[in-house]
Amino acid sequence: MNLLKIFMAFIICVYTKNILSDQKNINYEKRFIELSSELRCLVCQNQSLLESDSDLANDLKEIIYEKINEGQSNYQIKNFLVKRYGEFILFKPLFNKSNLLLWAAPLISFILIVFIAMRKINYKEK
Amino acid sequence: MKYLKLFPIIFFFILSYFLFWKITNIQNTKELQSVLLNQDLPNLKLEYVTGKFTLNNLLGKKAFIINFFASWCAPCRVEHAVLQKYSKDHIIIGVAYKDDINSVKKFLKDLGNPYDILMLDLNGRAAIDLGLYGVPETYFINNKGKIKYRQVGPLTVKKFQNIIKSLKVN
Numbered sequence: 001m002n003l004l005k006i007f008m009a010f011i012i013c014v015y016t017k018n019i020l021s022d023q024k025n026i027n028y029e030k031r032f033i034e035l036s037s038e039l040r041c042l043v044c045q046n047q048s049l050l051e052s053d054s055d056l057a058n059d060l061k062e063i064i065y066e067k068i069n070e071g072q073s074n075y076q077i078k079n080f081l082v083k084r085y086g087e088f089i090l091f092k093p094l095f096n097k098s099n100l101l102l103w104a105a106p107l108i109s110f111i112l113i114v115f116i117a118m119r120k121i122n123y124k125e126k
Numbered sequence: 127m128k129y130l131k132l133f134p135i136i137f138f139f140i141l142s143y144f145l146f147w148k149i150t151n152i153q154n155t156k157e158l159q160s161v162l163l164n165q166d167l168p169n170l171k172l173e174y175v176t177g178k179f180t181l182n183n184l185l186g187k188k189a190f191i192i193n194f195f196a197s198w199c200a201p202c203r204v205e206h207a208v209l210q211k212y213s214k215d216h217i218i219i220g221v222a223y224k225d226d227i228n229s230v231k232k233f234l235k236d237l238g239n240p241y242d243i244l245m246l247d248l249n250g251r252a253a254i255d256l257g258l259y260g261v262p263e264t265y266f267i268n269n270k271g272k273i274k275y276r277q278v279g280p281l282t283v284k285k286f287q288n289i290i291k292s293l294k295v296n
Contacts, residue, residue, distance in 0.1 A: 042259050055224075056260060059250050084257040086161040119130060 028068050035064055035074055039081065040089050048091065160257050160265075160276040167192075167267055170252040172221060175230075177243030181219065184243075186271040190217040193241070194253055194263045196225045197233035202262045205280035206237045212286060213240035221245045223253055223261045266293060 033050060039060070041052035049057045049064070060081065067077045081089050093099045162168070167185065174180065184190050193209060195202040209218055220241030222230040227246065234244070247253050256265065259278055266275040266289060275289050 055250075056254075056258075059254060063251075063254065083161065084254060086257075116130065116133070 028065075031068055031074065032061075032065055035068075035077060036061055038091055039064075039078070040091055042085060042089065160273060162257060162273050163276065164272055164274070167265075167271055167273055168255045170247075170255055172252050173246040173248060175222075175227065175244040175246055177219075177241070177245075179243065181243065181245075184217060184219075185267075187269060188217060189269045190219055190242075190267050192219045192221060192256075192265040192267065194221045194223045194247070194256075194258055194261050196223045196261045197229040198225065199223075199261045201280040203237065205262050206240070208281045208283055208286055209240040210238050211283065213242075216290075217242050219243045219245065221247050221252065223247050223258075224250050268293070 036050040037048045039049045041047045041049050041054055041057040043054035043056050044052045047057075049061055063080075064077055067080065072080075078090065082094075087094055093102060095103055170181070172181070193205075195205070212218075218241050220234075220239075220243070222244070225246070225248075230244070230246070234241075250258075253263075257276075262280050264277040264281055265273055266277075268274045274293050277285065277289065281289075
C-alpha cells in the first residue's frame with residue numbers, strides 16, 4: 001500500500017513538473033513574441049524583429065530568447081539593445097527628457113483645441 | 127479674439143517651416159551614427175587568427191581601424207582595394223564576420239592582406255556588441271581607445287581621406 005502511495009506521489013510530482021515547465025515555456029514564448037514585435041529590424045526598417053528574416057534580426061532574436069531564458073526582464077533586454085543600437089531600435093520611444101515634447105504633444109494639442117473651442121463657444125453665446 | 131483667428135495660419139506656417147527645415151537637413155542624419163561614438167571600445171569576444179600584435183597591445187596606446195568584412199560579401203571586395211592602399215599608414219584590424227577561416231585565407235590570398243591583425247567573429251556576437259548593421263562596416267578608434275567614427279557600408283578613397291581629415295581636425 002505504501003509503495004502505491006509513493007508511486008502515486010511520484011507520478012503527481014512528474015506531472016506537476018511537466019505542467020509547470022510547459023507553462024514556463026508558454027510564458028517565455030509570449031514574452032519573446034511581445035518583445036520582438038516591439039523592436040525594429042535594423043536591416044528591414046519597416047519590419048519588427050519578429051517579422052524580419054534578415055541575418056541580423058535572427059541574431060538579435062536569438063539573443064532575446066537567451067536573455068529571457070537567463071531570467072532577464074523586458075526592460076533589461078531592451079536596455080541591452082538600446083545601448084548597442086540606440087533608441088532607434090524601439091518602435092515606442094522611451095519616456096525621457098529628450099522625448100518629453102513628443103509624449104506631451106497630444107496632450108498639449110488637446111488642451112489647445114479645447115481652449116480654442118471654449119473661447120469660440122463663449123464668443124458665440126455673447 | 128481677433129488674434130486667435132490668425133492662430134491656425136501662424137501654426138500652419140510654423141509647422142511648414144519646421145518640416146521644411148527637417149527635410150533640408152536630412153543629409154546630416156543620413157550617416158548612421160553609432161550610439162557608442164566617443165565611448166570606450168567594448169570588450170569584444172573575438173577569435174584571434176594572425177597578427178603582429180594583439181588588440182590589447184594597441185588599445186589605449188595607438189589609433190587603429192577595425193574593419194568588419196566577409197569573404198562572401200561583394201561590397202567588401204570593392205572596399206578591400208581602399209584598405210590595401212592605406213594599410214601602410216594605418217593600423218587596420220580585420221574581423222571576418224560569420225565566415226570560415228579557409229574562405230577568409232583564400233580571400234586575403236587573392237586580394238592581398240591589408241590587416242595588421244586578423245580576427246574571427248564566428249557567431250556575430252562581437253559585431254552586435256558594436257552595434258553592427260552588416261558588412262562591410264568600419265570603426266575608427268583613437269589612441270585613447272575611444273570609438274571616433276563608424277562607417278556603414280564600403281569605404282571609398284575619398285570617404286577614407288575625409289574621415290581621417292575630420293578625425294585629425296577633431
